[in-house]
Amino acid sequence: MSLRIALLGTLAYHGPASGYELAKRFDASVNLVWQAKHSQIYPELAKMVRTGAVTVQDGGGRGRKVYTVTDSGRDEISRWATGEDPYRSVRNESALRGFLVRLLPPGEAAAVMRAEEARHTAVLAGLPKLREDVHARTAPGSPPFGDYALDLGLRTTRMLREWAADTAEDLEKHAAGRTP
Amino acid sequence: MSLRIALLGTLAYHGPASGYELAKRFDASVNLVWQAKHSQIYPELAKMVRTGAVTVQDGGGRGRKVYTVTDSGRDEISRWATGEDPYRSVRNESALRGFLVRLLPPGEAAAVMRAEEARHTAVLAGLPKLREDVHARTAPGSPPFGDYALDLGLRTTRMLREWAADTAEDLEKHAAGRTP
DNA sequence: CAGATCATGTAAATTGTTACATGATTCT
DNA sequence: AGAATCATGTAACAATTTACATGATCTG
Numbered sequence: 001m002s003l004r005i006a007l008l009g010t011l012a013y014h015g016p017a018s019g020y021e022l023a024k025r026f027d028a029s030v031n032l033v034w035q036a037k038h039s040q041i042y043p044e045l046a047k048m049v050r051t052g053a054v055t056v057q058d059g060g061g062r063g064r065k066v067y068t069v070t071d072s073g074r075d076e077i078s079r080w081a082t083g084e085d086p087y088r089s090v091r092n093e094s095a096l097r098g099f100l101v102r103l104l105p106p107g108e109a110a111a112v113m114r115a116e117e118a119r120h121t122a123v124l125a126g127l128p129k130l131r132e133d134v135h136a137r138t139a140p141g142s143p144p145f146g147d148y149a150l151d152l153g154l155r156t157t158r159m160l161r162e163w164a165a166d167t168a169e170d171l172e173k174h175a176a177g178r179t180p
Numbered sequence: 181m182s183l184r185i186a187l188l189g190t191l192a193y194h195g196p197a198s199g200y201e202l203a204k205r206f207d208a209s210v211n212l213v214w215q216a217k218h219s220q221i222y223p224e225l226a227k228m229v230r231t232g233a234v235t236v237q238d239g240g241g242r243g244r245k246v247y248t249v250t251d252s253g254r255d256e257i258s259r260w261a262t263g264e265d266p267y268r269s270v271r272n273e274s275a276l277r278g279f280l281v282r283l284l285p286p287g288e289a290a291a292v293m294r295a296e297e298a299r300h301t302a303v304l305a306g307l308p309k310l311r312e313d314v315h316a317r318t319a320p321g322s323p324p325f326g327d328y329a330l331d332l333g334l335r336t337t338r339m340l341r342e343w344a345a346d347t348a349e350d351l352e353k354h355a356a357g358r359t360p
Numbered sequence: 361c362a363g364a365t366c367a368t369g370t371a372a373a374t375t376g377t378t379a380c381a382t383g384a385t386t387c388t
Numbered sequence: 389a390g391a392a393t394c395a396t397g398t399a400a401c402a403a404t405t406t407a408c409a410t411g412a413t414c415t416g
Contacts, residue, residue, distance in 0.1 A: 009283065012283050019368070021366095035404095038403075040404060062367055063367060063368060064367060078283070078284060081277055089273045090212065092213050092270055100261045103274070115207060148279075148282060153341065155343055181373095228395095242394060242395055
């Protein structure tokens with residue numbers, strides 16, 4: 001369901017697109033929050049054509065197919081976004097790594113956390129460019145998609161970096177304490 | 181892979197346990213970061229017995245089976261935790277909802293964000309109890325599992341709540357502006 | 361023309377969810 | 389005794405990943 005919604009949302013924000021381009025857009029926007037490979041996107045688009053959430057036209061040679069979200073598709077987005085369902089699927093491999101870090105010797109654990117910190121710093125450095133990319137891809141007239149979403153991405157990455165740094169610091173203290 | 185690692189990590193932190201108890205522990209600790217149902221846990225445990233990452237014994241009647249992590253299992257954890265692999269799988273339905281919110285009329289969108297804020301506030305209220313539960317389930321002598329992990333959970337939830345509140349506020353301004 | 365990129369798909373395997381099924385023990 | 393909880397599993401289905409496969413167009 002979530003992939004379907006993410007695709008519909010992306011089409012609604014950035015305008016009609018091909019499966020190929022949707023895969024690109026995923027990398028450049030939703031990607032901090034949800035991922036999908038083309039091999040999952042193509043079948044899902046075909047399915048959405050069958051259920052009337054999107055329409056297809058041939059577009060721009062090379063066998064390119066352009067998908068457009070329908071009113072029915074927009075309704076689906078609204079229903080999902082406003083719907084109750086209390087369950088929120090969460091999966092976070094970075095955080096899982098954080099869960100395991102105490103099982104390592106403190107020195108090693110600290111190194112892992114420092115590496116994690118560096119990774120987040122790198123992501124932060126790339127965010128301004130990401131923001132430009134997203135704005136460049138946004139269809140004129142559509143609401144500024146990036147703003148809330150990118151803001152969330154920014155806050156998330158910042159938080160993870162700080163957590164990694166604080167954790168590393170704590171572990172380094174332990175490591176120092178045990179070999180005085 | 182990640183489920184396997186999460187299970188091994190949980191066994192290493194909290195000591196030997198049955199599949200049933202592991203399912204419980206997941207709900208009470210890793211759950212902010214990774215989820216699993218018993219129908220996935222049981223087969224995975226059986227598989228790990230075959231590959232020697234854990235051992236089984238019968239324990240405490242009622243057909244209960246107790247799993248213990250082996251040295252080889254611990255090695256697996258270390259390798260995974262320190263391994264390179266730059267890819268980090270992330271899935272976050274709350275955040276996905278945030279992505280879509282701009283597609284709704286501002287008033288409705290603001291309401292969705294306020295609801296989200298309330299949800300996070302509720303989770304925050306439950307965290308002290310969660311911390312107690314985790315500590316109660318932690319085997320004596322093992323490292324304080326909860327500390328870094330719960331800290332991350334706390335920071336994540338706090339960040340999401342603030343983001344939801346700020347977004348709601350912004351949307352409310354828009355809603356007011358358009359119907360002056 | 362060769363290599364990069366655009367573009368779409370399918371197949372096989374793995375992972376995850378929902379539903380079904382069963383039985384033991386404890387608590388009231 | 390009946391309800392709740394402990395406890396384990398399987399089956400069917402859905403979602404996801406990895407690998408395989410193919411061809412068009414553009415760029416140097």
